[in-house]
Amino acid sequence: MPERSQASLLGLHISPSSGIPIYRQLMDQIIRLVASEILPVGSELPSVRNLAKQLTVNPMTISKAYSALEMQGVLTRVRGKGMIISENTSPQLDLTQRVEQLDNTIAKLALEARQLNVSKAQLLEYLDKKIPKN
Amino acid sequence: MNEHRAVIETKDLHFSYQSEPVLRGLNLSIKPGTIIGLLGKNGSGKTTLFNCLLGFLAPQDGHSSILGDNSLALSANVRQRLAFVPQTPDLFDWMTTSQIIAFVSKFYSNWNHELVETLLSEWEVPRKGIIRGFSVGETQKLAIVMAMGHQPDLLLMDEPVASLDPSAKRKFIRQLVELNSESGNTVLFSTHITADIERAAADVAIIKSGRTYFQGAIDDLKEHVVKLHIKSRKELDGLGELLQQPGLIACGNETVLTLENFTQELKSQIETTFDADVEPQTMGLEDIFVELAD
Numbered sequence: 001m002p003e004r005s006q007a008s009l010l011g012l013h014i015s016p017s018s019g020i021p022i023y024r025q026l027m028d029q030i031i032r033l034v035a036s037e038i039l040p041v042g043s044e045l046p047s048v049r050n051l052a053k054q055l056t057v058n059p060m061t062i063s064k065a066y067s068a069l070e071m072q073g074v075l076t077r078v079r080g081k082g083m084i085i086s087e088n089t090s091p092q093l094d095l096t097q098r099v100e101q102l103d104n105t106i107a108k109l110a111l112e113a114r115q116l117n118v119s120k121a122q123l124l125e126y127l128d129k130k131i132p133k134n
Numbered sequence: 135m136n137e138h139r140a141v142i143e144t145k146d147l148h149f150s151y152q153s154e155p156v157l158r159g160l161n162l163s164i165k166p167g168t169i170i171g172l173l174g175k176n177g178s179g180k181t182t183l184f185n186c187l188l189g190f191l192a193p194q195d196g197h198s199s200i201l202g203d204n205s206l207a208l209s210a211n212v213r214q215r216l217a218f219v220p221q222t223p224d225l226f227d228w229m230t231t232s233q234i235i236a237f238v239s240k241f242y243s244n245w246n247h248e249l250v251e252t253l254l255s256e257w258e259v260p261r262k263g264i265i266r267g268f269s270v271g272e273t274q275k276l277a278i279v280m281a282m283g284h285q286p287d288l289l290l291m292d293e294p295v296a297s298l299d300p301s302a303k304r305k306f307i308r309q310l311v312e313l314n315s316e317s318g319n320t321v322l323f324s325t326h327i328t329a330d331i332e333r334a335a336a337d338v339a340i341i342k343s344g345r346t347y348f349q350g351a352i353d354d355l356k357e358h359v360v361k362l363h364i365k366s367r368k369e370l371d372g373l374g375e376l377l378q379q380p381g382l383i384a385c386g387n388e389t390v391l392t393l394e395n396f397t398q399e400l401k402s403q404i405e406t407t408f409d410a411d412v413e414p415q416t417m418g419l420e421d422i423f424v425e426l427a428d
Contacts, residue, residue, distance in 0.1 A: 017332065017420065018416075020416055021352070021353035021357060022332070049316070052311055053312055056311055057333055058314070060167075060168075060336040064336075111363065111413055
């Protein structure tokens with residue numbers, strides 16, 4: 001597959017005016033793609049240069065996201081291939097790291113609940129109902 | 135080029151118009167390969183800074199250099215590797231696009247005719263008629279293409295997108311990213327449209343009262359400048375001392391404030407001290423700018 005189309009194929013997108021740093025937005029999306037196995041183990045990510053062009057984002061921002069994911073063990077740098085999805089990715093993400101992925105969503109939920117004058121207890125009760133038991 | 139040497143460097147730069155100080159000890163150091171946006175309110179000294187960097191204005195105090203040369207004595211070599219697009223480009227307006235390109239290209243040994251032709255077509259710069267008849271936006275597009283023609287190592291632009299329509303703006307930003315990822319050039323551009331900066335630039339310098347208020351990654355800025363919503367079970371007096379902001383007066387059990395140096399530790403500190411729920415809310419660059427620039 002030609003590399004130029006990879007970013008759009010993966011559905012990577014960024015929203016520059018959001019408060020969330022662009023590199024974080026990319027990290028979150030790649031992690032989700034890995035978790036859902038849309039990006040299976042061993043698959044290659046677009047090069048920094050290509051993704052930068054595709055998303056019209058500074059190449060350094062892409063590098064930053066890739067490096068951070070490499071540190072977390074999600075990506076491995078392979079000579080000649082660039083970044084690929086590491087083997088055994090999910091066990092390397094401990095609970096704290098996985099919860100971290102939900103951080104922004106939780107913060108937003110908490111804020112909106114407060115604006116709607118929904119108490120903590122009420123919110124937790126609804127959450128409990130929403131989430132299927134195991 | 136030396137990888138670690140700053141491409142742009144100013145040290146304690148002072149400049150006043152008559153008795154009106156504009157730059158008051160401005161420090162800036164920009165590494166090669168950076169695309170950096172220069173933000174500041176009207177009259178904060180952005181244009182004056184460009185004029186000092188290029189040696190058009192001599193500072194009363196301090197020092198500035200670009201590509202290793204003192205701004206007041208730029209060598210022919212540095213001039214070849216440099217391009218500047220002023221806020222209001224002053225082109226020979228009796229020429230046509232082809233004539234001015236033919237004229238300017240003669241000054242550079244490495245003029246990229248192919249790139250220039252492509253950009254002129256993509257950006258829909260008029261080929262017919264003389265420049266005097268162009269709109270402000272058309273003239274600005276032509277000036278930017280001319281500045282990119284010799285693929286400069288350093289590209290300086292004062293408000294390059296001010297009169298571009300959204301589609302031209304997007305094409306311009308795409309081109310900046312493309313040139314930067316291919317040649318690793320350095321770009322400094324001023325703007326007050328913050329959304330432009332966020333795509334193209336990884337870094338930002340905020341000028342306030344003639345000094346560099348912040349220089350660094352936009353991502354770092356977004357992680358450290360947040361809006362805190364605090365709801366506590368203990369009275370919030372004393373919050374100012376905890377945050378080391380003596381001017382901050384908080385009372386009651388609920389407050390919303392913007393912090394410039396947010397950390398998770400600070401969050402837990404507030405939570406324990408005041409038995410509080412603390413919700414940090416991230417902010418877009420535009421909101422951050424409004425908070426910081428005042």
